[in-house]
Amino acid sequence: xxxxxxxFGVLLSALVVIAAGLSFLWVPFDITQLxxxxxxxxxxxxxxxxxxxxxxxxxxxxxxxxxxxxxxALLAVGIGFFIGVPLxxxxxxxxxxxxxxxxxxxxxxxxxxPSLVIAILITALFGxxxxxxxxxxxxxxxxxxxxxxxxxALSLWQKEFILAARVSGKSDLRISxxxxxxxxxxxxxxxxxxxxxxxxxxxxxLSYVGLGTQPPIPSWGRMLADAQTMVSFAPHLAIIPGTAIxxxxxGLNLLGDGLRDLLDPRVRKSRE
Amino acid sequence: MFQPxxxxxxATLAVFASAGVSLSxxxxxxxxxxxxxxxxxxxxxxxxAIDSVLYSxxxxxxxxxxxxxxxxxxxxxxWDISSDGTVYTFKxxxxxxxxxxxxxxxxxxxxxxxxxxxxxxxxxxxxxxxxITDVAVVNDTTVxxxxxxxxxxxxxxxxxxxxxIVAPESVEGIKxxxxxxxxxxxxxxxxxxxxELSRNPDYWGNQPALEKATFKFISDPTAAFAAxxxxxxxxxxxxxxxxxxxxxxxxxxxxVLEGSxxxxxxxxxxxxxxxxxxxxxxxxxxxxxxxxAIIDGAMFGYGTPIGTxxxxxxxxxxxxxxxxxxxxxxxxxxxxxxxxxxGFTTTLKLPPPSYARRGGEIIASQLRAVGIETEISNLExxxxxxxxxxxxxxxxxxxxxxxxxxxxxxxxxxxxFQYDNPEFQSLMTELNGTTDPSKRSSMLKKAQRIISDxxxxxxxxxxxxxxxxxxxxxxxxxxxxxxxxxxxxxxxAD
Numbered sequence: 046x047x048x049x050x051x052x053f054g055v056l057l058s059a060l061v062v063i064a065a066g067l068s069f070l071w072v073p074f075d076i077t078q079l080x081x082x083x084x085x086x087x088x089x090x091x092x093x094x095x096x097x098x099x100x101x102x103x104x105x106x107x108x109x110x111x112x113x114x115x116x117x118a119l120l121a122v123g124i125g126f127f128i129g130v131p132l133x134x135x136x137x138x139x140x141x142x143x144x145x146x147x148x149x150x151x152x153x154x155x156x157x158x159p160s161l162v163i164a165i166l167i168t169a170l171f172g173x174x175x176x177x178x179x180x181x182x183x184x185x186x187x188x189x190x191x192x193x194x195x196x197x198a199l200s201l202w203q204k205e206f207i208l209a210a211r212v213s214g215k216s217d218l219r220i221s222x223x224x225x226x227x228x229x230x231x232x233x234x235x236x237x238x239x240x241x242x243x244x245x246x247x248x249x250x251l252s253y254v255g256l257g258t259q260p261p262i263p264s265w266g267r268m269l270a271d272a273q274t275m276v277s278f279a280p281h282l283a284i285i286p287g288t289a290i291x292x293x294x295x296g297l298n299l300l301g302d303g304l305r306d307l308l309d310p311r312v313r314k315s316r317e
Numbered sequence: 318m319f320q321p322x323x324x325x326x327x328a329t330l331a332v333f334a335s336a337g338v339s340l341s342x343x344x345x346x347x348x349x350x351x352x353x354x355x356x357x358x359x360x361x362x363x364x365x366a367i368d369s370v371l372y373s374x375x376x377x378x379x380x381x382x383x384x385x386x387x388x389x390x391x392x393x394x395x396w397d398i399s400s401d402g403t404v405y406t407f408k409x410x411x412x413x414x415x416x417x418x419x420x421x422x423x424x425x426x427x428x429x430x431x432x433x434x435x436x437x438x439x440x441x442x443x444x445x446x447x448x449i450t451d452v453a454v455v456n457d458t459t460v461x462x463x464x465x466x467x468x469x470x471x472x473x474x475x476x477x478x479x480x481x482i483v484a485p486e487s488v489e490g491i492k493x494x495x496x497x498x499x500x501x502x503x504x505x506x507x508x509x510x511x512x513e514l515s516r517n518p519d520y521w522g523n524q525p526a527l528e529k530a531t532f533k534f535i536s537d538p539t540a541a542f543a544a545x546x547x548x549x550x551x552x553x554x555x556x557x558x559x560x561x562x563x564x565x566x567x568x569x570x571x572x573v574l575e576g577s578x579x580x581x582x583x584x585x586x587x588x589x590x591x592x593x594x595x596x597x598x599x600x601x602x603x604x605x606x607x608x609x610a611i612i613d614g615a616m617f618g619y620g621t622p623i624g625t626x627x628x629x630x631x632x633x634x635x636x637x638x639x640x641x642x643x644x645x646x647x648x649x650x651x652x653x654x655x656x657x658x659x660g661f662t663t664t665l666k667l668p669p670p671s672y673a674r675r676g677g678e679i680i681a682s683q684l685r686a687v688g689i690e691t692e693i694s695n696l697e698x699x700x701x702x703x704x705x706x707x708x709x710x711x712x713x714x715x716x717x718x719x720x721x722x723x724x725x726x727x728x729x730x731x732x733x734f735q736y737d738n739p740e741f742q743s744l745m746t747e748l749n750g751t752t753d754p755s756k757r758s759s760m761l762k763k764a765q766r767i768i769s770d771x772x773x774x775x776x777x778x779x780x781x782x783x784x785x786x787x788x789x790x791x792x793x794x795x796x797x798x799x800x801x802x803x804x805x806x807x808x809x810a811d
Contacts, residue, residue, distance in 0.1 A: 077682060077685060078682065078686075079610070079614065079678070079682040079683075081610045081613045081614040081679070082613075084613075084614065098560070098614065098675070099614055099675075099678065099679065099682075100614075173695060255695050259693055260677075260678050260681070261678060261681055261693070273538075273539045274538045274542060274558040274560055274561060277542070277564060278560075278561075278563075
């Protein structure tokens, strides 16, 4: 059962990653060339998933859209990871000190805002675009990683092997990097997978309201927005990118759950 | 005392009463449109949405637009023009009353025109009044307007929504409570939702067939489609999603009116920004554009190609589309001639309407085919006005210019496309002083040719005016010679 969801998650995620990777090398049609006479075709032998309102091949759009989604989400999670984790580790070295309080309360402040609304605010203020979307989504990943790493690190600081490291004269920061971080990496990978799927949803949401990726770069969210007025006579325009989002988010969530079962010692122990 | 039976009876009666009204022929209408007016004073804002609700329904001018675009008598029943063309004597209709009960006479006309042309006037179209040197009250129903020089379009100017007659007694509050002379009186404005009008029993002209009219504002194209399909609204003027029109056409419950507008949809070009300041580069852009693909792709076939800044249904229109026919090879050659064979990059800033957003993607693809890269950014209207219209911080943009006969904007070097051609400017000055129709016609044609030959902007298509209505509604304007939803002649078929 456990491995079942993991395998399913891996398969779905792999499908998306392969589609995105393949799009660098090959797509069925060049989507920068619009072909108005071919517009709004339903799936057929030539265009496997049909064509959109500009006559672009939807399969090609979805493949390149996968690339956009993965890239935006990866970079956004990267920002959260590389800023949030060090902050959490530093906070954990000085529990209840002023540094800990400042770091964690600032994180609480960011965490308290509804993330998508603030992301909309950021992109509306600084201009719509993939880069600003990445930054906006990234900022809201910081407190997630900071909290997870602080919590896990705090429990490790009580362990004897850490005490041994301290006795041997290592500085707190060195201990955090050499001993704490490798021991919480499993947790962070699981959290990262979940954040990654949330990032993909956020990118689609921002692009849907026109604040994410700008044309002509395809994005699943914008494909959905473009399809909105045509759903009544060309439903495949909305169903296909919608399905792509579902597959990706479902795949990553199953993968995250499976990885947690596999990697997280606490869960593993409780199941045994 | 609580008496349930009485309440139930009353409620039943009310139900029967309302059913009775609808059986005897509907006399109210709900008209939807996309944009809500910012306020309700047509004489102090450029927003066309104000006229869309109020023009000829609530406010009237000396003259007015008829549905075919011709100028007919309004509050002035007749006029004399002096032989030198500088003095207009308007004979006003007698017995006209404003909605607050005060009478409309020559003093109100003088007040309205003087207010519009005053130094501190906030009128959005002050140029309409700039030639007026004096407005004199002869008697209650006669007004004499003197001009500094003959103006062939003076009666046309007086028909604009910006030139409607207001009363000094009520002008203070008209931004929220408009008081005019029209066939409908203003009742209520629920901001963000609707404006309600009702029949004016004291109207000077023919009583309208409708007793009540509600204007609803639905900006989202998807919601617009749903509202019409569910018959929540009886009429949608300027329906925003052309892709849905075939469905309405196929549905016997609805009628689709496809008419013309004064909306020249153009690829506005910043004539001062290199390399777009080079006429050859602009010519290359013009030849790289396939208009039919834009009309089919962005507007689903609704629209008429144009080759200059002029409405095709105007008798003076010149078809200059051949001047900028689709010829990407020629574009590449022209770019090579000016040393840009490697292409260049510029910005393409797009306001919200679908003609701009979709048209922009198509144009970006067409320009890319000849080596011109565009950075697309989608803007909201406020940002567009700030960055493009006022800030002139753009390379290319797409917008529809919906004012009637607005070729004169090319004579304004400070206008956002920054076209500065003294020859064109003197032609426009000359045109404004000419009243002879045949001379005016040839000058207008010359003007169209100059801006077409200079490739000031990319001329794309004339926006179609599409109205979706209940199949039983009669008397709607098919065309939009000005922004208006004239309900005075609208009725329900039985």
